[in-house]
Amino acid sequence: MASRAAELRAQGRSTDKRASGLKAVLERIEKMDEPDRALALKVHELVTGVAPQLMPKTWYGMPxxxxEQGKVVVFFQDAGKFKSRYCTLGFQDVAHLDDGPMWPTSFALTQWTPGVESVLRGLVGSAVS
Known part of the structure; x- marks a missing residue:
């Protein structure tokens, strides 16, 4: 919660929210241990490439x-943050992933492969459509 409070204070002071959000995301990624950092950079590149309209920011200390309304669509949680055995890529309720009465909203991520990239490219694209 302290991370979230600091994020809100920093966002309120910034005149260029995109630049300050991008800086915060890249600083957070830089603090991650490998292999989380490499996965986070790949996710960052994919999301900013597929959905450039989304604004990078930190959210509860996560990229x-x-x-455009400031609501988080997709987030990355590194394994080191919660001492988990895998990273998580998650989607919030504003993501357009609805598929019947049940659908996944988060995915365990342990390595980056062409198959993983393809699936995530489709999910991010759908989430912002």
């Missing part, structure tokens, strides 16, 4: 990407 995240928000829509």
């Amino acid at each position: 995240a990407y928000a829509n």
Whole structure:
């Protein structure tokens, strides 16, 4: 919660929210241990490439990407943050992933492969459509 409070204070002071959000995301990624850092950079590159309209920001200390209303659409949680065995790529309720009465909203991520990239490219594209 302290991370979130600091994020809100920093966002309120910034005149260029995109630049300050991008800086915060890249600084957060830089603090991650490998292999989380490499995965986070790949996710960052994919999200900013597929959905450039999303604004990078940190959200509860995690790299995240928000829509024009400031609502987080997709986020990355490194394994080191919670001492987990895998990273998580998650989607919030504003993501357009609805598929019947049930659908996944988060995915365990352990390595970057062409198959993983393809699936995530489709999910991010759908999330912002």
